[in-house]
Amino acid sequence: MSALVTQGLGIRFGAFHAVADVNLSLEPGARQALIGPNGAGKTTLINLLTGIYKPSAGSIRMNGEDITAWPADRRARSGLARTFQINTLFPSLTPLLSVVLAIHEREGQGATWWRPFCRSKAAFDEAHALLARLRLDTLADVPVAELPYGKQRLLEIALALAARPRILLLDEPAAGVPEDESGELFDVIAELPDDISVLFIEHDMKLVFRFARRISVLVAGRVLTEGSPAEIGHDPRVREVYLGK
Ligand code: ADP
Secondary structure (H helix, E strand, O other), rough: OOOEEEEEEEEOOOOOOEEEEEEEEEOOOOEEEEEOOOOOHHHHHHHHHHHHOOOOOEEEEEEEEEEEEEEEEEHHHEEEEOOOOOOOOOOOOOOOHHHHHHHHHOOOOOOOOOOHHHHOOHHHHHHHHHHHEEEEEEEEEEEEEHOOHHHHHHHHHHHHOOOOOOOEEEEOOOOOOHHHHHHHHHHHHOOOOOOOEEEEEEHHHHHHHOOEEEEEEEEEEEEEEEHHHHHHHHHHHHHHHHOOO
């Protein structure tokens, strides 16, 4: 069963169809890229999947269940996590405390320090393990503002993972990250356990073709085509519309 499936998904802003008739499926363990020119509707599609926007048409199923009418918080609690294009971290907090707070949030008690769980060894052990998985363990106690930007973006992924998602939607995880750090960032994404399905928006074609196992191409709100990196790389329509070759 697919982790996430859309059928005929669309949204209009006035008369403008930002996303139209999108049939997308994300398989378990996917490392799937969503590419397309600026304004193609990629972020809008992620906003539809996470429940920030209500669709004007179509449906969304998660692990077989119709979630089209679910609000964003219910989708998040049921295993759908995302990151944003822009940095949403607290600059004066350390990575360790940021992750502990995110773990506490997942436990449904609000991120407040005086509750016992937040100070528990279990929360700190879990936070350390998560930071190690994202290669942030040596930076656990450095204030976020002092981290290299690529590490900050990794920390955002760590915060999303603290919710223990089954599906992770990454909106340009490498945006603004220098080239020498973006490869490592995607190495970490590639190493995530296979029980997490990942859909990522990325503009850098080198990264897309290195890390995606499947690519969906969105143009003017519609899926132009979808396939393996080899198929997409050889598709003349994609070259014409997107790669400009
Ligand atoms: P991409 O992420 O592919 O660059 P977006 O999803 O951000 O594209 O935007 C797709 C189109 O939808 C753009 O033309 C954008 O201006 C429009 N759009 C996105 N959100 C809104 C909104 N809330 N109201 C009106 N138009 C919007």
